[in-house]
Amino acid sequence: MxxxxxxxxxxxxxxxxxxxxxxxxxxxxxxxxxxxxxxxxxxxxxxxxxxxxxxxxxxxxxxxxxxxxxxxxxxDEAAIAQLHQNLVDEATSTYINNVLELHLSPEEIITTVKNRLKGDNT
Amino acid sequence: MxxxxxxxxxxxxxxxxxxxxxxxxxxxxxxxxxxxxxxxxxxxxxxxxxxxxxxxxxxxxxxxxxxxxxxxxxxDEAAIAQLHQNLVDEATSTYINNVLELHLSPEEIITTVKNRLKGDNT
DNA sequence: ATTATTGTATTAGGTGCTTAATACAGTAAT
DNA sequence: ATTACTGTATTAAGCACCTAATACAATAAT
Incomplete structure (x- = not known):
């Protein structure tokens, strides 16, 4: 489903x-x-x-x-661990690239992520 | 191009x-x-x-x-400002959802983002 | 042996996206 | 008036994705 x-x-x-x-x-x-x-x-x-x-x-x-x-x-548990790491890295790279293109500074990115984690806005 | x-x-x-x-x-x-x-x-x-x-x-x-x-x-500059905010919010939500699904804790998410920003891995 | 399951393969049809080739009406500049 | 540009519309073709309906060989359980 x-x-x-x-x-x-x-x-x-x-x-x-x-x-x-x-x-x-x-x-x-x-x-x-x-x-x-x-x-x-x-x-x-x-x-x-x-x-x-x-x-x-x-x-x-x-x-x-x-x-x-x-x-x-x-x-192959090493391959699975590697897969997990790759998925995290890829998601993070995509996100950082996106918000950098939107002209957010590194500090703004951190606070944006922190705020979203606090608010728990799903 | x-x-x-x-x-x-x-x-x-x-x-x-x-x-x-x-x-x-x-x-x-x-x-x-x-x-x-x-x-x-x-x-x-x-x-x-x-x-x-x-x-x-x-x-x-x-x-x-x-x-x-x-x-x-x-x-409409207000609409443009809203657009910018929406793009940031949407990218952030998507990212947080992704890494939460990968079982990263909020603390791990923050450090992952910080490390990626330090390394400046584009 | 029969039955139910497995992955796999094939054929046909439908849909959405993209391209290519035109065409038309209206504006701006010469 | 002519020329060159606008957005817009239409038709035809090709392609990738998805579905539906089957079919087959091999395994496991009965």
Whole structure:
């Protein structure tokens, strides 16, 4: 049960979602993933779209497929730690670039983040 | 002369680009904008794509078109200030949500941002 | 052996985005 | 008046993404 934006390909959004779940141990190393058809039901999308997302994740080495059994999350915990770090770094870089382009000073950026964390505005 | 991602519609990327330029006074209030055909040359895209982006910006009240003269940036400086604030808020919300989902604590978020600002990693 | 599940592949159709090629009406300058 | 520029509109084509409907080979459980 997930909803997706229409401004970005769904298969990319699913990839990012699963990456986050791997990086935060929602899926544990070596764990068997839900089947393509199950995930398609959960996400309310076509099985082909899930297949596309998982194939890309496999190409990146984060999951591997056992042809008639299912898909497993990688056991490589170092790779998972690296994934987590990359996701944090990428998000941070994107954000800092954005607000620098909006002419915020480093001090203003810090206070902006602090204020948002205080207010807990989700 | 701009390059765009292929994961998001170009007209949306152009909208965001122009919004930033309005919010940071690259374009001043009331200023005449480059023509559709000029912008298409600059961005290396089809005039129709620029037209689409500018139409949406007009719908949001940020530019207005003088039918056979050109397009003007809004004179409403309060609206521009509001635009700037909205862009900052939206970027910050998106970022905080992202890193919270990655299980970073508020303290870790602050130090991550500070470190990135120190390192000046663009 | 049969049944249900797995990943994978194929075909067809629909939609949105982008490009290309024109065209038109109105303004400004010569 | 002519010329060159505006925004705007239309048509056709191509492409990526998504869906729907199947199908197949291999595994696991009964």
């Amino acid at each position: 997930e909803s997706f934006q229409n401004t970005q390909p769904i298969y990319l959004q699913i990839m990012n979602l699963i990456k986050k779940q791997i990086a935060t141990s929602v899926f544990n190393p070596g764990q068997l993933l839900e089947s393509v058809r199950e995930l398609a039901m959960i996400y309310q999308v076509n099985p082909n779209t899930v297949q596309r997302a998982l194939s890309e994740l496999e190409r990146e080495g984060l999951v591997r497929s056992e042809r008639t059994v299912g898909r497993y999350i990688t056991k | 701009e390059s765009f991602q292929n994961t998001q519609p170009i007209y949306l990327q152009i909208m965001n680009l122009i919004k930033k330029q309005i919010a940071t006074s690259v374009f001043n209030p009331g200023q005449l904008l480059e023509s559709v055909r000029e912008l298409a040359m600059i961005y290396q895209v089809n005039p129709n794509t620029v037209q689409r982006a500018l139409s949406e910006l007009e719908r949001e009240g940020l530019v207005r078109s003088e039918r056979t003269v050109g397009r003007y940036i809004t004179k």
